[in-house]
Amino acid sequence: MKLQYNPRQYWLIGPVLLTTLYLPSAVAEVKLNGFASIRGTSVSSDGGLPPYPGYEEGELSFKTESLFAIQASADLSEGLSATVQLYGDGLNDFEVDARWAYFSYQLNDTHRISGGRFANPIFHQSEYEKVGYAHNFSRLPKAVYIGLDFSTIEGIALDSQFNIGDYNLQTKVLYGGWTGEVFSAVTNTTVGFGLDNIMSANATLAGDWWQVFGGVFAAEIDGATIDSTTVFPLAAGGIALATANGATAAQIADFRSRIGWDEKDAFYWFSGFAIDYSNWLVDFEYVSYEVKESTDVLNNSWYLALGHRFDNVVVTIHTEDYAQDPDFGYLNGVTHPVLQATGRGITSAFGQREFDGMGLSVRYDFHPSAAFKADYFKGTDTRSTVGDYQLFSFGIDLVF
Amino acid sequence: MKNRILLFSTLLTTLCSPLVFAEVAVIVHPSNNNALDASSVAKIYLGREKSFADGQSVVPMSMVETAPSSASFNDVVLKKSASQLKAYWSKLVFTGKGTPPKELATEEEMLKLVAGNPNLIGFVDASKVDATVKVVFKF
Numbered sequence: 119m120k121l122q123y124n125p126r127q128y129w130l131i132g133p134v135l136l137t138t139l140y141l142p143s144a145v146a147e148v149k150l151n152g153f154a155s156i157r158g159t160s161v162s163s164d165g166g167l168p169p170y171p172g173y174e175e176g177e178l179s180f181k182t183e184s185l186f187a188i189q190a191s192a193d194l195s196e197g198l199s200a201t202v203q204l205y206g207d208g209l210n211d212f213e214v215d216a217r218w219a220y221f222s223y224q225l226n227d228t229h230r231i232s233g234g235r236f237a238n239p240i241f242h243q244s245e246y247e248k249v250g251y252a253h254n255f256s257r258l259p260k261a262v263y264i265g266l267d268f269s270t271i272e273g274i275a276l277d278s279q280f281n282i283g284d285y286n287l288q289t290k291v292l293y294g295g296w297t298g299e300v301f302s303a304v305t306n307t308t309v310g311f312g313l314d315n316i317m318s319a320n321a322t323l324a325g326d327w328w329q330v331f332g333g334v335f336a337a338e339i340d341g342a343t344i345d346s347t348t349v350f351p352l353a354a355g356g357i358a359l360a361t362a363n364g365a366t367a368a369q370i371a372d373f374r375s376r377i378g379w380d381e382k383d384a385f386y387w388f389s390g391f392a393i394d395y396s397n398w399l400v401d402f403e404y405v406s407y408e409v410k411e412s413t414d415v416l417n418n419s420w421y422l423a424l425g426h427r428f429d430n431v432v433v434t435i436h437t438e439d440y441a442q443d444p445d446f447g448y449l450n451g452v453t454h455p456v457l458q459a460t461g462r463g464i465t466s467a468f469g470q471r472e473f474d475g476m477g478l479s480v481r482y483d484f485h486p487s488a489a490f491k492a493d494y495f496k497g498t499d500t501r502s503t504v505g506d507y508q509l510f511s512f513g514i515d516l517v518f
Numbered sequence: 519m520k521n522r523i524l525l526f527s528t529l530l531t532t533l534c535s536p537l538v539f540a541e542v543a544v545i546v547h548p549s550n551n552n553a554l555d556a557s558s559v560a561k562i563y564l565g566r567e568k569s570f571a572d573g574q575s576v577v578p579m580s581m582v583e584t585a586p587s588s589a590s591f592n593d594v595v596l597k598k599s600a601s602q603l604k605a606y607w608s609k610l611v612f613t614g615k616g617t618p619p620k621e622l623a624t625e626e627e628m629l630k631l632v633a634g635n636p637n638l639i640g641f642v643d644a645s646k647v648d649a650t651v652k653v654v655f656k657f
Contacts, residue, residue: 218614246613249609288615
C-alpha cells in the first residue's frame with residue numbers, strides 16, 4: 119500500500135515543504151491544523167481471513183484504523199498559499215508521508231487554482247475520507263470508500279464556487295497522474311500500478327438542508343506491472359493449452375492485448391445526495407468504475423444511511439453493497455475456445471469479491487474538538503475465505 | 519412541606535424557562551452601506567460568499583467558541599452547533615477549500631478591528647456596541 123515516490127514527487131514536495139515550514143513569520147502567516155483517529159477495531163469472519171486488506175482477523179487491534187495528520191498552510195498574501203500535510207496510519211506502521219504538498223492561488227472570489235500533490239476526488243467524500251471528525255461513521259462505508267490507493271495524486275486543479283440565488287454550486291476540474299501500488303484481490307498482494315492523464319470533474323449543488331452531487335474521473339492505465347505479475351500469469355496455463363490445441367501466434371498476441379490492462383482507459387463516476395433536515399440525516403452515494411476493454415470487472419457499489427441527531431449524539435444505520443458485473447465483451451472476436459474460456463476465467467477471478475452488509479454507528483461529541491464513536495457492522499463476502507463477517511470498533515476522532 | 523413546594527416550584531420554573539441569551543449584534547464598519555440579513559451573513563461566515571453586495575471583499579471575524587455571543591451566533595445565524603460547525607470546517611480545511619473565520623478573544627478587540635477596517639464583519643454582545651461600528655441587525 120505504501121506509495122512509491124518517484125523523482126517528480128520529491129521535486130514537488132521539497133519546495134512546498136520549505137516554503138510552508140521555513141518562511142519567516144514576517145513574510146507569511148503559517149497555520150497548523152491536524153486530525154487524528156485512535157480506534158480499536160475487532161474483525162471476525164467465518165472463513166478466517168479479514169474482509170479488508172490490512173485488517174487483523176480474530177483480534178482487537180488499535181493499529182488498523184488509527185491515524186494522525188498535521189497540516190501546515192502558509193498564507194503568502196495576495197491569494198497565494200502553500201500547504202503540506204504529513205500523514206501516518208497504522209496500516210503503514212505509522213510511517214509519515216507528505217500526503218499533500220501544493221501551492222494554491224485564489225484567482226478571484228470564484229476560482230482558485232492549485233498545483234502539486236493533493237487529494238484525488240475519486241468519489242464525493244474522498245478528499246476528506248481520512249478525517250473521521252468530518253463525518254458520522256467510524257469509517258466511511260467500505261462498499262464505496264474501499265481504500266483505492268490512488269487517493270493522492272500530482273497535478274493541477276481548479277476549484278470554483280458559484281452562488282445561484284439561495285443555492286451554492288461548487289465545482290472542481292483536475293488533471294494529473296499517479297504511480298504506486300494497488301491491492302489485488304486475486305493474488306491478495308499489492309502490485310505496481312499507475313494512472314496517466316487523469317482527468318476529473320465534479321460538482322455539488324447545495325441548499326440550506328440538502329445537496330446533490332456527481333462527478334467523473336478518467337485515466338489511462340500504466341499497467342505493465344499488474345499485467346506481468348497478475349494478469350498474464352493467470353492466463354499462462356490457458357495460453358499454453360490453447361497453443362497445444364492449435365492457437366496461432368497471432369491469436370495469442372491478440373488475446374494478450376485484449377486481457378491486459380496497460381494503456382487501457384479507466385472510467386469512474388459517482389452521484390448521490392445528502393439531507394440534513396430537522397436533525398434527520400440521509401446520505402446516498404452510488405459509484406461505478408472499471409478498466410474498459412480488459413479483464414477488469416465493472417464495479418457498481420452504493421450505500422444508503424439514515425441518521426438522527428439527538429443534541430450531541432448522532433445515531434446512524436446504513437446498508438452498503440459492493441457488487442461486480444463481469445462484461446465479457448472484450449472477448450468478442452476471440453474464436454479459440456480455450457482462449458475464450460481463459461479470458462472468462464480471469465474476469466470471473468477479478469470479479470470474485472463482492473460484499474454487502476448493514477451497520478449501526480453512534481457518534482458522541484463529548485468535546486468541541488473530539489468525538490467518541492462506536493459501531494457494529496455485519497456483512498457477507500462472496501469469497502469463501504471470508505464469508506460472513508462482523509466488525510466492531512470504538513474510538514475517538516480529533517481535529518485541532 | 520412548604521419548603522418542598524417552594525423548592526419544587528423553583529425547580530420547575532428553572533427547567534421550564536427558555537434559555538435566555540444576551541442580545542447579539544452583527545457589526546460592520548460605519549461606512550459600509552450594504553444590506554445584510556441573517557442568510558447573507560451566514561453565507562459569509564460559511565465561506566460561500568467572499569464579497570459584500572457592492573463588490574468589496576469581506577473578511578468575517580468570529581469570537582472564541584467559549585464566548586456566549588459565539589454560541590448564540592452559531593445557533594441563530596449559522597443554525598449549527600459548535601461540533602457541527604467544526605465538522606463543516608474540517609471538510610474545507612483538510613481539502614484546501616477554505617479556512618474558518620479568525621477567532622478573537624475579546625469583544626473589545628472585535629470592536630476595534632471592525633471599526634478600523636471596512637472589509638470586516640463581526641458580532642458582539644449588543645450591550646457592548648458603541649458609535650465606532652455600525653449594527654447590521656440584532657437577534
